[in-house]
Amino acid sequence: MIEFANLLGKLNWNALPHDPITAGGAATVVGGVLVVMAALTYFKRWKWLWKEWLTSLDPKRIGVMYIVVAIVMLVRAGTDALMMRAQQAVSVGNNHGFLSSNHFQQIFSAHGTIMIFFVAMGLMFGLINLVLPLMLGARDVAFPFLNSISFWLFGAGVVLVNLSLVIGSFSAAGWLAYPPLSELRYSPGVGVDYWIWSLQIAGIGSLLSGINFLTTIIKMRCKGMSLMKMPMFVWTVMGAMTLVIFAFPILTVTLTLLYLDRTFGMHFFTAGAGGNMMMYVNLIWAWGHPEVYILILPAFGVFSEVVATFSRKRLFGYTSMVWATWAIVVLSFSVWLHHFFTMGAGADVNGFFGIMTMVIAVPTGVKMFNWLFTMYRGRILLATPMRWFLGFVVLFTIGGVAGVLLGVPPIDFQLHNTLFLVAHFHTMIVSGVLFGYFAGVTYWFPKFSGFRLNERLGGYAFWCWLVGFILAFVPLYILGLMGATRRLDNYSPSLGWQPLFIVAGVGAAIIAVGLTLQILQLLVSIRQRQQTRDTTGDPWNGRTLEWSTPSPVPFYNFAVTPEVDSRDPFWAIKQARSAGIEDKSTYEAITLPKNSPIGLFVGTLAFLIGFGAIWHIVWLAGISLFGILVLVIVRSNDDHTERHISAKKLEELDKQARTQERYA
Amino acid sequence: MSKQDKVVVAQHDTNRGTLASYVTGYIFSIYLTFAAYLMVYNHLFSNIVLTTVIVILALVQFIVQVLFFLHLGRETKPRWKLAVMLFMIMVVLILVGGSLWIMSNLNTRMTPQQMNNYMNNQQGL
Amino acid sequence: MSATATVVDDNSDKPILGFWIYLMTDCVLFASLFATYAVLYNNTAGGPSGFQLFNLKNVLAETLILLTSSFTCGLAMLAAHKGDRDRTLAWFGVSFLLGIAFLALELTEFRHFVQTGNSWRRSGFLSAFFTLVGTHGLHITVGLTWMVTLMVQVFRRGLTRATIRRLTMLSMFWHFLDIIWIFIFTIVYLRGAIAP
Numbered sequence: 001m002i003e004f005a006n007l008l009g010k011l012n013w014n015a016l017p018h019d020p021i022t023a024g025g026a027a028t029v030v031g032g033v034l035v036v037m038a039a040l041t042y043f044k045r046w047k048w049l050w051k052e053w054l055t056s057l058d059p060k061r062i063g064v065m066y067i068v069v070a071i072v073m074l075v076r077a078g079t080d081a082l083m084m085r086a087q088q089a090v091s092v093g094n095n096h097g098f099l100s101s102n103h104f105q106q107i108f109s110a111h112g113t114i115m116i117f118f119v120a121m122g123l124m125f126g127l128i129n130l131v132l133p134l135m136l137g138a139r140d141v142a143f144p145f146l147n148s149i150s151f152w153l154f155g156a157g158v159v160l161v162n163l164s165l166v167i168g169s170f171s172a173a174g175w176l177a178y179p180p181l182s183e184l185r186y187s188p189g190v191g192v193d194y195w196i197w198s199l200q201i202a203g204i205g206s207l208l209s210g211i212n213f214l215t216t217i218i219k220m221r222c223k224g225m226s227l228m229k230m231p232m233f234v235w236t237v238m239g240a241m242t243l244v245i246f247a248f249p250i251l252t253v254t255l256t257l258l259y260l261d262r263t264f265g266m267h268f269f270t271a272g273a274g275g276n277m278m279m280y281v282n283l284i285w286a287w288g289h290p291e292v293y294i295l296i297l298p299a300f301g302v303f304s305e306v307v308a309t310f311s312r313k314r315l316f317g318y319t320s321m322v323w324a325t326w327a328i329v330v331l332s333f334s335v336w337l338h339h340f341f342t343m344g345a346g347a348d349v350n351g352f353f354g355i356m357t358m359v360i361a362v363p364t365g366v367k368m369f370n371w372l373f374t375m376y377r378g379r380i381l382l383a384t385p386m387r388w389f390l391g392f393v394v395l396f397t398i399g400g401v402a403g404v405l406l407g408v409p410p411i412d413f414q415l416h417n418t419l420f421l422v423a424h425f426h427t428m429i430v431s432g433v434l435f436g437y438f439a440g441v442t443y444w445f446p447k448f449s450g451f452r453l454n455e456r457l458g459g460y461a462f463w464c465w466l467v468g469f470i471l472a473f474v475p476l477y478i479l480g481l482m483g484a485t486r487r488l489d490n491y492s493p494s495l496g497w498q499p500l501f502i503v504a505g506v507g508a509a510i511i512a513v514g515l516t517l518q519i520l521q522l523l524v525s526i527r528q529r530q531q532t533r534d535t536t537g538d539p540w541n542g543r544t545l546e547w548s549t550p551s552p553v554p555f556y557n558f559a560v561t562p563e564v565d566s567r568d569p570f571w572a573i574k575q576a577r578s579a580g581i582e583d584k585s586t587y588e589a590i591t592l593p594k595n596s597p598i599g600l601f602v603g604t605l606a607f608l609i610g611f612g613a614i615w616h617i618v619w620l621a622g623i624s625l626f627g628i629l630v631l632v633i634v635r636s637n638d639d640h641t642e643r644h645i646s647a648k649k650l651e652e653l654d655k656q657a658r659t660q661e662r663y664a
Numbered sequence: 665m666s667k668q669d670k671v672v673v674a675q676h677d678t679n680r681g682t683l684a685s686y687v688t689g690y691i692f693s694i695y696l697t698f699a700a701y702l703m704v705y706n707h708l709f710s711n712i713v714l715t716t717v718i719v720i721l722a723l724v725q726f727i728v729q730v731l732f733f734l735h736l737g738r739e740t741k742p743r744w745k746l747a748v749m750l751f752m753i754m755v756v757l758i759l760v761g762g763s764l765w766i767m768s769n770l771n772t773r774m775t776p777q778q779m780n781n782y783m784n785n786q787q788g789l
Numbered sequence: 790m791s792a793t794a795t796v797v798d799d800n801s802d803k804p805i806l807g808f809w810i811y812l813m814t815d816c817v818l819f820a821s822l823f824a825t826y827a828v829l830y831n832n833t834a835g836g837p838s839g840f841q842l843f844n845l846k847n848v849l850a851e852t853l854i855l856l857t858s859s860f861t862c863g864l865a866m867l868a869a870h871k872g873d874r875d876r877t878l879a880w881f882g883v884s885f886l887l888g889i890a891f892l893a894l895e896l897t898e899f900r901h902f903v904q905t906g907n908s909w910r911r912s913g914f915l916s917a918f919f920t921l922v923g924t925h926g927l928h929i930t931v932g933l934t935w936m937v938t939l940m941v942q943v944f945r946r947g948l949t950r951a952t953i954r955r956l957t958m959l960s961m962f963w964h965f966l967d968i969i970w971i972f973i974f975t976i977v978y979l980r981g982a983i984a985p
Contacts, residue, residue, distance in 0.1 A: 142803050207814060215807040218744055245810060246755045249818035257825065257920065266909050266916035267834070268825065274832030274913030278770050279825060282763055286821075333758050337766060344774045349766055633938055636955075679805055679957050680870050686863035693856050697974070701849050704979045714983050722975035726968055733863055733964040745809045752813040756820040763824040 009616035010190065015168045021103065026166040055595040057144040058555055060448060062151045063129030067441065069158055070122030071519075073114050076162070078515060080111035082508055085472070089505040093493045104489040105172035106191065110161070112175025113195060117202055118158055120295045120429065123437035125154070125209055128237055128298060131444060132213060134546035134553065135231050137222025137562040137569075142215035144593040145635070150205040150212065152603025157202030160610050164194040168614070171195035174487070176284050177258065179269035179277045184262040190614050193262065197610035200255045203248055210244030213237060222545075224564040228322070231544045231567075232315055235322050236301030239329040240294045246333070247290035254283040259613070281340050289336040293328060295429065299436025300325075300367055303389050306439050307371045309540050310386040311378025314568055317370040324363035324370075331360040341412045350409040357407030361400065368397065383540070384458035388439035391466045392431050399427025402477065420480025423473045430469055438465075438518075446539045450552040451529035457521035464514030471507025475500035543568035550657045556592060556645065559654035560585040587647040587654070594643050598631050605631070678738045689732025696725040808958045812965045815928075819969050822921040823976060832913035839918070839981025842907060844898070848978045851894045852970065858887035859967035866960045874948050877956070881940050884963065888933045895926050918977065925973060928966055935959055 017023040040046050053061055083099065084107055091097030099107065129147070133140055141147050164170040171191040173182040182192045217238045221230065230238075258280065260266040267273040269280040308315040315321065337345065337353035371393070380386065402424040406412050415421060446452045479500050484491070491497055525532065534551040545562055546553075548570045566572045605624040612621030635641075645653075700721045703714060730749075731737045739745050831838075865880030899919070902908065909919040939959055943952050 143807060211807050211810045211814070214810060215803055219803050219806060242751065245814045246752065246817050249814050250759070250821045253818055253821040253825070260909075260916065260920060264909065266920070267832075267913040268829070268916050268920075270913075272834070273911075274829060274834035274916075276767070276771075276828060276832065276913060278774070279763075279767060279828050282766055283821060283825070286759055286763070330754075333755055334762075337762075343770065345766060345769045346773060349769045629934070636938070637942070679802065681863060681867065683864075683867060686860060686867070689863075690856070690860040694853070697849075697852055697856065697971075700975060700979055701845070701852075704982050705845060707984070711983055715980060718975050718979050722971050725971050729859070729964060729968050729971070733859060733967075734961060744806060748810055748813050752816050755817060759817070760820055760824045760827070764827055767828045 007617070007619070009612070009618070011167075011615040011617065015190075017166070019100075019103075021099070022165065022169075029162050029165050050597075051595065054600050055597045057140075057148050057593040057596060057599075059129040059133055059141050059144070059147055060553060060555075062147055063126045063131075064448065065151060066122050066126030066129060066154065069155065070119050070126060073118040073122065073158065074515065077111045077114040077119060078512060080107045080114070082512060083107055084111065085501075085505040085508040087489060089498070089501045091490045092498050093490075096490055099489065101489050102172055105174075105487070106170045108487055109171045109174050109177075109191075109195070110164075113171075113199070114161060115429070116175065116291070116295070117199060118154075118161070120433050120437075121202070121206060122154065123434075123441070124240075124295060124298050125150070125206070127302070127437060127440045127444070128209075128213055130448060131233065131440075131546060132216060132237060133220070134447075134549065134557055135234055135544050136217065136220055137225060137545050137558060137564065138216070138220040139557045139561070139590065139592065140220075141212055142219060143212045145596060145599070145641070146208050146212050148596065148599030149602055150209040152599045153205030153208070153606055154202050156603045156607035156610065157198045157205070159607050160194055160198040160201070160614075163611075164191065164198075168194065176288065178284075179258065179261070179275075179280050180271045182258060182262075183270055185271070193259070193614040196255050196259050196262075197613050200252065200259075201606045201610050203251050203255070206244055207248040207252070210241045210248065214241040214245065217241070222561050222564060225569070228319070229564060229567050229569070231301075232304035232318070232321055233298065233301035233544075235325050236297040236304070239325045240297040242329055243290045243294045243297070243332060247287045247294065250283060250287040251291075254280065254287065257283075263613075263616075278343055281343060282337075285336040285339040286333075288339065290332050292425075292428070293332040295433045296436070297325065297328065299433050299440075302436045302440040302443070303371060303392065304367075305544065306385045306389050306443055307374045308568075309443075309542050310381045310383060310389075311375045312381070312541065313374055313378035314543070314571075315370070316373040316376075317366075318567060320366055321370055324366040327363040328360065331356065331363070335360055338407055338412070341409045342416045347409075354407055354409045358404060361404050361407075364400065368393070381540075383442075384453065384455060384462060385439040385443040387459065387462045388435040388442070391462065392435045392439075395427055395431030395435075395466075395469065399424055399431060403428065415480060417486050418480035419476040419484045419486055422486050423476035423480060426473055426476075427469075430465075430473075435465070443540070444546070446534040447537070447546055447549070447551050447553060449529075450534055451525065452532040452534060452539060453525045454521050454528065454532075457517055457524060461514045461517035461521060464510050464517060468507045468510030468512075468514055472504050472511060473507070475504045475507075538570075543571040545570050548573060554653060554657045556590060556650065556653070559587060559650050559657075587651045589644060589647045590650060591642045591644050594641055596635075596641070598635050601631055602628055678740055679735060680738075681732070681735050685732045685735070689728055692728045692732070693725055696721050696728065804954060805957060805961075808961060812961060815965070816969075819921075819924070819972075822917075822924060823972065826917040826921045826977065829913040829917040834912035834914075836912045836915065837907055838914065839977065840984065842902060843978050843981050845978065845982050847894060847898060848974060851891050852974050854887050854891045854894070855967050855970050858884045858891065859964050861887065862960050862963045866956065869948055869953055869956050872948055874943060877948065878940055878944060881936055881956075885933060885936050885940075888929060888936070892926060892929055892933075895922070899923070922973060922977065925966065925969055928969075932959070932962055932966060935962070 017026045040049060053065060056062065084104070087097040087099045087104055091099075097104075129141070161170070168190040171177055171182070171187065171194060173187055173192055173195070177192055177195055180186055217230075217234060257266070257268040261268050261270055261275070267275040269275050269277045271277065304315055304321065334356045335353055337349065338357045341350050341354070371389075402420070406415055406421060406424060442453055442458060479497055482495075482497070484495075484497055537549055537551045538547040539551075540547070545564070548562065549557060562569065562573075564572070605627045608624040609621045609628075612618065612624065700718045703709070703717060708714065709717065736746060736749070861880050862884045865877050865884060868876035868880060899922075902915075902919075907915055909916045936959060939952070939955055943956070946952055
């Protein structure tokens with residue numbers, strides 16, 4: 001219950017870490033933040049950071065910030081994974097490894113939560129911010145200010161989840177926090193509350209982004225770009241954002257109901273007084289299933305762009321791809337029970353959802369064949385993005401058929417919550433979502449930085465991920481079939497599982513090498529950037545509009561908004577150019593949003609609301625909520641939120657961008 | 665700039681109503697509200713019929729208010745607001761309908777006292 | 790480029806579409822709460838059911854008040870499009886007062902339940918009831934706050950394109966809340982009053 005007596009709610013000195021491993025984690029977080037702050041001070045870059053990044057409403061800047069945060073979170077959650085693999089490789093029989101059970105549970109809960117909400121969603125929103133307006137021939141998203149709010153709410157969620165390493169502890173109830181374990185009675189600490197509020201705040205950011213990007217696609221396509229001329233990436237983003245807007249409210253409600261149970265003594269999911277725990281599972285997966293399609297659809301979109309570009313051939317079966325995308329969107333609302341076949345529903349219910357699960361595999365298969373047909377008789381260039389795609393083709397197909405297997409209820413009764421399931425969803429998310437966004441980042445990197453990534457290191461990194469993933473997860477498929485359940489922190493030696501866990505541990509270590517190589521790739525590429533400068537803006541001989549801009553892209557995107565009349569519009573423009581047809585461009589004055597610190601302030605206040613809600617510091621939450629209201633009113637009364645660039649100035653800037661050498 | 669103003673006015677027209685539409689909507693809504701209320705207050709039909717009727721009346725009032733207060737009928741092509749609303753209705757039907765089906769199925773099968781009766785009635789399960 | 794005046798979309802109604810999409814997400818939010826209410830409807834844990842608790846006359850009053858408030862909001866928008874600032878503010882003022890009256894009646898009902906030992910802590914059913922109806926009430930509160938803020942803005946700046954656009958969004962929100970109330974009135978109160 002709420003303690004009104006204490007000004008700091010439940011917060012006291014006990015919240016600080018008290019064992020070496022958690023202290024180490026806390027020290028890393030605090031240390032990391034301090035190092036960054038010290039570097040900013042030493043290089044006198046605070047003002048630059050404030051002006052160019054933190055208060056920017058430019059989606060190209062916001063996109064980079066999302067991706068940077070996502071990569072940092074990938075390192076964090078990847079470390080969690082290494083700890084889990086290490087524990088499971090050694091914790092056999094009387095040896096209980098180096099992690100306590102409670103700590104192990106927090107680690108796997110944090111690993112899943114961070115990977116889904118902050119790594120995958122972060123990479124996705126990052127790429128959409130960067131690429132979507134450009135692909136549409138637009139200068140910005142529909143609601144630039146709201147875009148900033150979304151990013152900073154995401155940031156607040158990131159801070160909360162990582163703060164749990166330093167003050168208090170994280171949830172030990174898994175990445176979805178099922179009751180009764182997540183109810184107050186069995187999780188009396190603040191862990192589950194950190195989980196709730198981190199996701200609640202980030203979730204609102206996601207919902208706002210969904211509204212933003214959907215409106216952008218509907219309303220801000222350049223002249224001539226009808227729906228059926230949009231690039232495939234745009235279609236998949238449209239599908240994913242449709243899923244976001246209809247699925248995330250369910251998450252908002254479910255998290256709220258759990259918080260109400262824990263804090264106000266309500267009985268939605270309690271083990272008595274009329275609660276129904278199964279309703280939680282039902283609701284959370286009604287959100288959860290669309291969520292995984294939200295993650296994968298834009299990744300499919302990236303692959304569509306990458307395959308066409310690196311096969312030097314237009315995408316095969318565009319119309320069927322569009323239909324397949326919308327089939328996936330609609331169907332993804334009709335399969336969610338397959339996550340709890342074993343909860344006790346009858347054969348009719350299980351059977352219906354099992355069949356729908358089979359059906360939803362079909363449009364994904366259509367997409368896979370279309371990509372392969374695109375490659376057929378194309379002239380393949382095996383650059384890093386294409387490598388990620390090829391790795392995806394092999395692994396995703398395997399993971400996908402494992403999923404179809406799991407979709408058969410009687411089989412699922414054997415495999416539910418075993419490592420087979422864990423291997424399946426990791427295969428989908430790593431080879432699908434992660435490889436897809438890696439392909440996207442490496443594909444579009446030159447466009448936004450002005451120089452190319454080191455191809456050799458990219459290749460090495462890819463192979464480490466591919467080999468590492470196979471070594472890490474094939475043993476898990478086998479272990480699952482042998483009966484190993486998920487989330488075990490100790491097991492009997494007589495089962496003979498240890499060798500497989502050791503192989504899996506080696507695989508995880510190789511993946512870690514791969515991630516290290518990717519970071520090294522970035523650093524090396526930055527150092528080599530003068531030699532690898534992209535002077536044409538079109539390093540891959542691309543087909544879509546973003547490649548028609550200089551690299552890095554000027555803040556206004558297009559000096560003159562393009563007019564298109566076909567798919568792959570940049571390809572068409574290039575054909576026209578080589579046929580000697582001139583671009584006639586007349587410059588017009590434009591307006592763009594000014595910077596604003598309000599997004600950052602709202603994110604900070606949202607963080608404080610979350611912190612207050614977690615530790616029951618009522619005045620803090622209340623004042624912060626009021627503060628957000630004040631900021632909204634302040635912004636509403638601000639008449640000077642835009643800046644104007646005259647046609648003459650625009651012409652000057654454009655000529656400069658196209659002729660001058662650009663530095664990263 | 666003036667050309668743009670002309671276009672702007674045209675856009676806004678689809679978000680506006682007329683006095684006639686608001687009054688019509690208001691009167692219809694009052695009528696539908698009282699109809700449902702009085703039917704229940706006087707328990708005019710059996711439980712199931714009554715429930716069905718009031719739900720239908722609610723759906724009718726929903727349509728009335730969407731047309732007369734939210735002016736959805738005035739939207740010109742492409743009808744994005746309508747499309748998004750229809751999609752929402754589909755999701756809501758699946759979510760609510762599906763949840764009710766699933767939860768009632770689970771409740772029947774997973775409740776202890778009833779479980780025994782259920783099992784007794786099932787031969788050779 | 791010169792002769793075709795209407796085809797060019799100047800994006801001035803982007804916010805309207807965006808706000809409409811937000812309202813659609815709010816519908817899914819309420820749908821989740823309705824689904825939860827329906828599932829927990831019979832979970833009274835030995836406590837009272839809706840049949841025993843709900844006062845239909847009170848609810849009818851709330852319903853008519855909110856409906857009228859939605860109507861006067863429409864009248865306000867008509868005045869706004871005619872450029873009549875004073876009439877706009879007057880009708881929004883009426884909507885505001887009706888909204889306050891609605892909240893007052895609702896809070897009275899809630900207080901009565903709590904004082905007779907039937908708070909949200911009593912049972913799953915009551916948790917669901919208070920949360921569903923309470924969420925609607927919170928939305929009404931936000932709407933009233935928004936209404937006051939916009940009324941001040943209109944008072945000081947007049948009816949500009951920007952303020953009219955914001956009033957349009959507010960009125961969409963306000964109508965939407967009355968639509969949600971139709972379903973609360975029907976599914977919670979009327980359904981509850983039908984003998985079990």
